[in-house]
Amino acid sequence: MPVAASWDWARVEVAVPGAGVRLPGVAMAGFRQRVASAAELAMVAHPSVTVLVDLSDDGAVVFESGGRRVRGSAVIGLLPGQVRAAGPGTGDCLQVRLEPAVAAAVLGGAAELSGSVVPLEEVWGHDAARLRERLRAASSWQARFVVVAELLARRLEAGPAVDAEVGHVWGRLLRSRGRLRVDGLAQEVGWSRQRLWSRFRAQVGLSPKRAARLVRFDRAARLLAAGRPPAGVAAHAGYVDQSHLHREVRTFTGLTPAEVAAAPWLGIDEVAWPATP
Incomplete structure (x- = not known):
């Protein structure tokens, strides 16, 4: 959950998926910020593994936790400690919250990510860049949610399962x-x-x-x-x-x-x- 440090939430547009693109153990939301000034927020612990896909023009969002800085799209494991995010104040971001059992399949594990913030590319390789481009080319937030849901469904079916x-x-x-x-x-x-x-x-x-x-x-x-x-x-x-x-x-x-x-x-x-x- 985000804690605003210098963020004008009144100017943030929020989109959520329709019922037809929802998956068990998965929650998604889209955020559009159109304030042309630097913005910063802090994120605290939440009972999910979080995937943040930075859709800004230059992938300029920076996440920092425990001395590590990650630029662009990122995965935040359970209990990473305080995570600070800073960006240019404009652009879109799609956030996915995964229950750990789902994260184990779609990310290749949940335990390995606990307490950490890592670039999405380290987890999904070239698929991360392809996903970002597909989402940037999509015509609407609902179209974006469909793209993500289809990707997650494929990975969930093929990935390892928890007990x-x-x-x-x-x-x-x-x-x-x-x-x-x-x-x-x-x-x-x-x-x-x-x-x-x-x-x-x-x-x-x-x-x-x-x-x-x-x-x-x-x-x-x-x-x-x-x-x-x-x-x-x-x-x-x-x-x-x-x-x-x-x-x-x-x-x-x-x-x-x-x-x-x-x-x-x-x-x-x-x-x-x-x-x-």
Whole structure:
């Protein structure tokens, strides 16, 4: 989810796919910025692997995390730390969010990308450049979404799959908004806690407990942005108390709950990635 640093969201056009081009475990959105001045934003942890296809004229968007700079299209793994993006303030960008089980197939793995930001070309090779050119030549955002959906569907069919048990646990964490115990999930899939921990971490890149914390934080951030008081958010999102919420928000964003609630980025986030209340 983006945190605006110097970004005029009122001048950003957002496009989302029609129902006919949606895939399970995949969310897409298109962003068009037409302000002719430099823009900068920060991105914080989200429970998905993110693909950003830079469609600006010269591929001028730069992503930076942990001292590494990536220019142009990029893949952001789970929990990369704070990612800063800067660009010329004009141009289009298509963003794809992939659940880890899907990312494992379409990107060749999710665990290997955890904690990192890498150029899309390192992951997809020449296909990345071909995709960018096809998207730039497309006549509309919906046409672009169709191009991406077709590519992802082909890669999903041909790519490696995570264990069904791992996929089940991830789905349960999402549906429960991170409020299930790992021991109970291990029993559901017939694995020992140790085996679930090992296989989940190897294929997703996070431990089940860390994944649950990430999912729970994402829910709390949305509630804070919706104007809920921190004490109520803590209770609703499954935190022990308000201090627990404060610590987790600080861990994932470097901000306080009040700063998260006041930040403008979740306003655009809700338009591009609407969630069930």
